Amino acid sequence: MVRKQSIKDVEWRLPNAKKNSRPIAYSTVDSSELIVLLYEQYGDLRKVYENLHYDAEAKKVVSEYLKRNIYNINIK
Numbered sequence: 001m002v003r004k005q006s007i008k009d010v011e012w013r014l015p016n017a018k019k020n021s022r023p024i025a026y027s028t029v030d031s032s033e034l035i036v037l038l039y040e041q042y043g044d045l046r047k048v049y050e051n052l053h054y055d056a057e058a059k060k061v062v063s064e065y066l067k068r069n070i071y072n073i074n075i076k
Contacts, residue, residue: 008026008027008028009027009028009029009032010026010027010028010029010031010032011023011025011026012024012025012026012027012061012064012065014068014070015070015073015074024064024065024068025060025061025064026061027057027058027061028057030055031055031057031058031061032058032061034052034055034058035048035052035058035061035062036075038051038052039073039075040075043072044071044072045062045065045066045070045071045072045073046066046071048062049062049063049066
């Protein structure tokens with residue numbers, strides 16, 4: 001079976017999702033690094049969302065988690 005190539009560089013999944021589960025969002029590496037940096041600073045995705053002013057892609061990724069009432073994530 002041929003696997004489809006990822007749309008972007010980083011795939012975002014729900015916490016405790018199975019290995020082959022479908023991502024909830026995609027982003028570039030730059031957006032991913034910004035989310036990680038802000039999450040390490042604030043520790044809550046709601047505050048990360050409030051402080052994303054110029055990266056619409058990162059804001060969209062965080063909003064997908066907030067829609068599902070997920071405010072804390074495990075960043076590896």
